[in-house]
Amino acid sequence: xxxxxxxxxxxxxxxxxxxxxxxxxxxxxxxxxxxxxxxxxxxxxxxxxxxxxxxxxxxxxxxxxxxxxxxxxxxxxxxxxxxxxxxxxxxxxxxxxxxxxxxxxxxxxxxxxxxxxxxxxxxxxxxxxxxxxxxxxxxxxxxxxxxxxxxxxxxxxxxxxxxxxxxxxxxxxxxxxxxxxxxxxxxxxxxxxxxxxxxxxxxxxxxxxxxxxxxxxxxxxxxxxxxxxxxxxxxxxxxxxxxxxxxxxxxxxxxxxxxxxxxxxxxxxxxxxxxxxxxxxxxxxxxxxxxxxxxxxxxxxxxxxxxxxxxxxxxxxxxxxxxxxxxxxxxxxxxxxxxxxxxxxxxxxxxxxxxxxxxxxxxxxxxxxxxxxxxxxxxxxxxxxxxxxxxxxxxxxxxxxxxxxxxxxxxxxxxxxxxxxxxxxxxxxxxxxxxxxxxxxxxxxxxxxxxxxxxxxxxxxxx
Numbered sequence: 001x002x003x004x005x006x007x008x009x010x011x012x013x014x015x016x017x018x019x020x021x022x023x024x025x026x027x028x029x030x031x032x033x034x035x036x037x038x039x040x041x042x043x044x045x046x047x048x049x050x051x052x053x054x055x056x057x058x059x060x061x062x063x064x065x066x067x068x069x070x071x072x073x074x075x076x077x078x079x080x081x082x083x084x085x086x087x088x089x090x091x092x093x094x095x096x097x098x099x100x101x102x103x104x105x106x107x108x109x110x111x112x113x114x115x116x117x118x119x120x121x122x123x124x125x126x127x128x129x130x131x132x133x134x135x136x137x138x139x140x141x142x143x144x145x146x147x148x149x150x151x152x153x154x155x156x157x158x159x160x161x162x163x164x165x166x167x168x169x170x171x172x173x174x175x176x177x178x179x180x181x182x183x184x185x186x187x188x189x190x191x192x193x194x195x196x197x198x199x200x201x202x203x204x205x206x207x208x209x210x211x212x213x214x215x216x217x218x219x220x221x222x223x224x225x226x227x228x229x230x231x232x233x234x235x236x237x238x239x240x241x242x243x244x245x246x247x248x249x250x251x252x253x254x255x256x257x258x259x260x261x262x263x264x265x266x267x268x269x270x271x272x273x274x275x276x277x278x279x280x281x282x283x284x285x286x287x288x289x290x291x292x293x294x295x296x297x298x299x300x301x302x303x304x305x306x307x308x309x310x311x312x313x314x315x316x317x318x319x320x321x322x323x324x325x326x327x328x329x330x331x332x333x334x335x336x337x338x339x340x341x342x343x344x345x346x347x348x349x350x351x352x353x354x355x356x357x358x359x360x361x362x363x364x365x366x367x368x369x370x371x372x373x374x375x376x377x378x379x380x381x382x383x384x385x386x387x388x389x390x391x392x393x394x395x396x397x398x399x400x401x402x403x404x405x406x407x408x409x410x411x412x413x414x415x416x417x418x419x420x421x422x423x424x425x426x427x428x429x430x431x432x433x434x435x436x437x438x439x440x441x442x443x444x445x446x447x448x449x450x451x452x453x454x455x456x457x458x459x460x461x462x463x
Contacts, residue, residue: 130212
């Protein structure tokens, strides 16, 4: 197992000079500076370890307990909240990666927890398989994505956590438990989306499907026209999502549908991919956000231009290449889930607020849908859900925009994405998650000393 040298290790953000301080007699700890991808969370870690096996995870958990330190596993650091923050031991599971087995009869793949989604997609494709649905970012680890409720879009498709068939988890006492619907069923029900609050997941068995192609149609549409036929768009496409450009009446819609077996792929020409996805969506978008940060009054003009820059395009490609978008521009994000029928009202209320206030919003608003599921802390628990996500460039403060969006969300029975910015606490969340107390009861049983706790979990789950 490799230990990262505290004197030199730091993540996103500025390096912090290590401070030597006593931990125990004859021993010193030099804290490691860490921050997440977006720069919205940071901490100083007592220790960083990169276990290469489940046995080494057990060793680290027991070692932390003996020293009275808290423990958190970290994936890509892509959560915008403090869900994975610790001042104790940070376990980086990137060395615990790869598909260990595929059961073609059951349509299941067993995967080590630290596997990045982009690696998992490529490995599954090598064997002729794929995940049935994905979000639009693939840098997260599988355990991190499922543990915070990552989802894609599609009225008949659930988020990633609902596809978990079994998992292995290291508990606070160092024991390793196999969980499934028939083995430790309550722990399994909670740990499918466990927020890292129950233990360290080391391995997951997930549902997979034969590899497939998607035909993508992306085109701009006027906002009000789209809302008039929104139900049709959602119900007649395998995957439908759209982006509204604030300060304009324009959206960019995306319709992705499976093609018949035997259909040939017809990916974007390389020049078009570089123009749209690299130059316009990343390099130029970074530049315009820097301009908008320095000159806020330019935002409306920038959005008007941006909403017309991406023109209609169609292509057919491997599923994960269609689902996933490279995101190089850093941002902060808040996302809430609502009953599906509330999507139009939420968006129109948000538009009215933007129009009435002097907030310059340079990022488009992302809107998606998903099927209901049975995962206790899923934002889609027992209801078809619509998702609305708002963003701010990482050099800008969220300001009143995020607060106003949260107020609208709460008014519509919203549930916040666990990995994205919100201010709700356990008292609020208990009212929108019917199985909230069941989850807390499992947590009380398996981690009574809160070995895996942190300030964020104290707020959203209670101490």
